[in-house]
Amino acid sequence: MTDGDFDYEDLGLVAGLEIHQQLDTATKLFCACPTTRREPEEHDRAFTRYLHPTKSELGEIDEAALEESQVEREFEYLAFDTTCLVEEDDEPPHRLDEEALDVALEVAALMDMTPLDQAHVMRKVVIDGSNTSGFQRSSLVAQGGEIETSEGAVGIEDMMLEEESAARVEESDAGATFALDRLGIPLVEIGTQPDIRSPEQAREAAERIGMLLRSTGQVKRGLGTIRQDVNVSIADGARVEMKGVQSLDDIDDLVRFEVQRQVRLLEIADELAERDASVGEVQDVTDVFAETDSSVVRGALDADGLVFAVPLYGFDGLVGEELQPDRRLGTELSDHAKRHGAGGIFHTDELPAYGVTEDEVAALREAVGAGEDDAVAMVAAEADVARGATEAAADRARTAMEGVPEETRGANEDGTTEYLRPLPGAARMYPETDVPPVEPDPSEVEVPELLTEKVERYTEAFDLNEDVAEQVAYGRRWRLFEDAVERGVDPNLAARTVESTVTSLRRDGVPVENLADEHFHGVFDLVAEDEITQEGVPELLTALAEEPDRTAAEAAEEAGLGSADEDVVRDAVVEVVERNEEQIEAEGMGAFSGLMGEAMGALRGKAEGDLVSEVLREEIQKRS
Template sequence: MSEQNAKDATANGTKKADPKNIRVPEQDYEKIGLMAGIEIHQQLDTKEKLFCHCPTRLRDVSEKTGEIKRYLRATESEMGEIDRAAEEEMKKQNRIYTYYEFDSTCLVENDEEPPAPMNPEAFELSLIIAKMMGMTPVQQVHVMRKLVIDGSNTSGFQRTSLVALNGRIPCIEGGAGIDSLCLEEDAAQRVEGDIFSLDRLGIPLVEITTAPDLKTPQEVKEAAKYIGMLLRSTGRVKRGLGTIRQDVNISIKGGARVEIKGVQDLALIDEVVRREILRQQNLIAIRDELIKRGAKVLKEVYDVTELFRDTESSILKRAKCILAIRLQGFNGLVGREIQPGRRLGSEISDYAKKCGVGGLFHTDELPAYGVTADEVAKLRGFTGAMPEDCVILVADTKKKAQCAIGQIIKRSELSFEGVLEETRKMLEGGSTAYMRPLPGAARMYPETDVLPVNLPTEYWDNLVIPELLTAKEERFVKELGLDPALANNIAFSVRCGLFEKAVKNGIKPALAARTIYATLREIKRDGADVAKISDDAILQLLTAVEKGEAAKEAVPDILKAVAGGADVRKAMEEISPSVSTEELSGVIAKIVTERSDFVKAQGMRALGPLMGVVMQEMRGKVDGKVISNILKEEIQKVLN
């Protein structure tokens, strides 16, 4: 059962705007005291994982070679405390299933063997990134354990290391700080529910955390964009869906720090910030209104199963147990929207869902969804609810309903605190839902199986910083004469290195850029699997075109053939066989002679139409420039 306010229809059937398409208006962010920062988690493209020698490639779940079932428990920190986020996760008592593959996982991922020493390639790359951001390195790097028991780490913790401190983001007006850079192992990938695949577990990633210096939603977006550009400038980070993850930390005056996980879409980051600001403002307003009304959460639980024995609500009809509580003075506030598609009822429902129920009903939204006005009146009468009160229902098995009603009482009481420190997940469109409390200091403790890594000063001094992609873009325009838009596209392309290699080998920059960026995109849209086209194959084809061994016009078809498994040379011979100058001249002379009357009538204007005829005849076997030169000569002969 879902929290019914999230549906597209109101109780009277009126259509509502799709929350995904709503854009929250800008505000005076200085006045509301916005403080924001981001955490960026970027996978590194290394040969091996961080603490073992397994490759860093992902496998399809269908390729699994085994599975393990386990339960995870939270452990106490050195201070004798259990982290609040881990403690809440432990309440689920879920059995965790993990899939593994023999060629991409080992005993380390399965927590059956101690970790190997830290991967030196990943360590060096993390230092290069830190140096690019002007950070100060830590002279001795220690590995820590970060408590994580949601099933994504088989050991119950994630290994992480503080590598550098105190960097800067130059693109933000007035400057913005980078607090820290950590090198850590990535978590296992969730397949579904409590099932995880271990191939991703252990892939090295850097976690870059900014200071809370970002004062507008646009600055958050610009900071994320800049750091992403800087990471890609190394040419040694993984690309594609899921390889970079962005978390946003937000607070306003009178609110609290909230961490929003999994903001994948860069274009949505500013909207996420605006929506969180709106959520915190509305929660503060609701708190103030509750206090003004003298509202209370009455903890008496009512079993109202019999009241809905003959209900038309399919959800309530099939439930074994229906429980209710009365919230004194909450009327109209549980159903109040706090951000697009979300209400206070949604926040309460998030807590209830931790018990396995689908959601809840409340009288701010009833009668609706099969619940009649008469049933609502009986419910209010049975619970003693006054007009200023709100009644919340939850329906499921008795065990789940009892657990959920306890969580509903807990979250309703927390409404008097306004904004809570918590970790939230992003929903489609930019709104968010509760995940767990913010973790505290108790989640970190030392790793005893990995020795510290020393960083000599001379090692740091000798690290070479790569050229930024923005600098490459400018250089491609000034030195290679590329169009600015094409220069931007190729500089930020995953195959930028191939482009530079092609130009170094004598390929014309425009030809190389158009082929590597535009042509590959075009044939991908046509269904070609461009991932199967190697850099060497593209370079071989471009070299052949440059030497006149293949026509530019045939490049798309040749690349499609290569994507289908053909050899480059064989594809060239079949699609663009070499044609001698004599043979080409003969074909063109024949075409011009057969159309001599047209040529005499049109003069040199005949070049365009005849060019099309010749190109069709040659079918991409000859470069268009060569055809054009010979065709001009033949037309001149007829005109003279």
């Protein structure tokens, strides 16, 4: 069965979303540090930590945290001149940020959710290094709610207000480096009910939630500021959480490929059952490769490493079975081995290859007692890694005989996924005793205008076409657009300026990131007062971007962008026409288009295009 043949209803597809969106607040969730992102090289100090799992109130340790702790890793944290003791976990957290709570309540209102009477902050164990404390602080603030899709309603289960993790800068076998500028930025986590029944509905639901979030005007924008996790299962499979989806364009492919993976795993489990398959014991097979020319194996042995292998009875041909594009059952075994420090595994469905000879494969099979119907997986690595990594691969092979394991997987750019860790359990959460509970007050919340409603208003009130209206409404500068219209600027010019003009300047290498709101306000004021023409706007914005300390009026004066009167325009046009008399004699009005550009260039944005056009036509007609 190919993906195109899947009947999702027949397979019993059930999916849900978790949307994580950073909020654009002035300060972080539990301290007064700014939420502005920094470049890693701006850090002024660094420190290291080792993180270990803690027990829940019931004395249990979360399985995912326990697996993470089996490989000891050193974590380095880059601190900035804006980093405080809370972020370094050297001071208790402050009270939950009120601005972040207000934004969360706006989001709740947009989704018809019911805020809790009292919100308590909890600690969620996270020891992958992304939090200096070894846990993430999170608070349930609202429950219930619903959004509409073309395939039916999708229920909203809950919304958490929590702190963002530190940004991963670099990773190595020994550990990882994180930057603390992102740690603590407020974010909301919105979880849907498992009401989604198709890949297309998953994407549509995510788009709808994203639109509602942006409608608040108080969420951060750009790569990494919103992440989607997707939970997927089929009737005979298991719930799998796919984390870190960066693009909405990837969601439907992720769902399709996960369904494909689970179908393939179920087919493999059935085949293994028919073959009465089993997994043998892990064995040291270093002697088999004593004279090997395989660069990978030889590299491990020359570093005093070992080779361990495990016989997979009845697995021949199935370890190489494709589950997702370019990912096989063997890849899944390799993912588990990598979690224990190995670079990956070799298996007999792909050997001889990578410098391993046919004779070595035969000797390997003999060493572990594997027949022609069996497969063998092996790991060549440091002595303290090889056995544990091979055991991990063997455990995954045993799970393959049972079907689909529940687990957390990481999203890849091509729509496939890779194993991260087991699904977290209840032991992961326990109360945060340093932060008092808060009582959300939704009575003061003003429900914002939806972006879809804003688009409709722009088309009706300002006569923008729908594409331009959508570009402005969904963009970051819609407030600047509305301010410009209030100042008397033509709506189409205002829309063009805040979107297409800025985009064009950015592509030309102009540092538009230097443009602040006051720069745009100054430019629009000059346009509204007829001090500059609309043609002069790009040049003025360029001047302000390159020297942002100046006012719009100062930059316009220095650039000579004042509005020219008709006499000045005519003088400039006559000069252009006289330079091109031969062309005009030959082409007549056919020369108009080329000369119009030359005349506008000569005036450098000092005159409106309509006036220049009118004068140019007159002068050409006089000479033709």
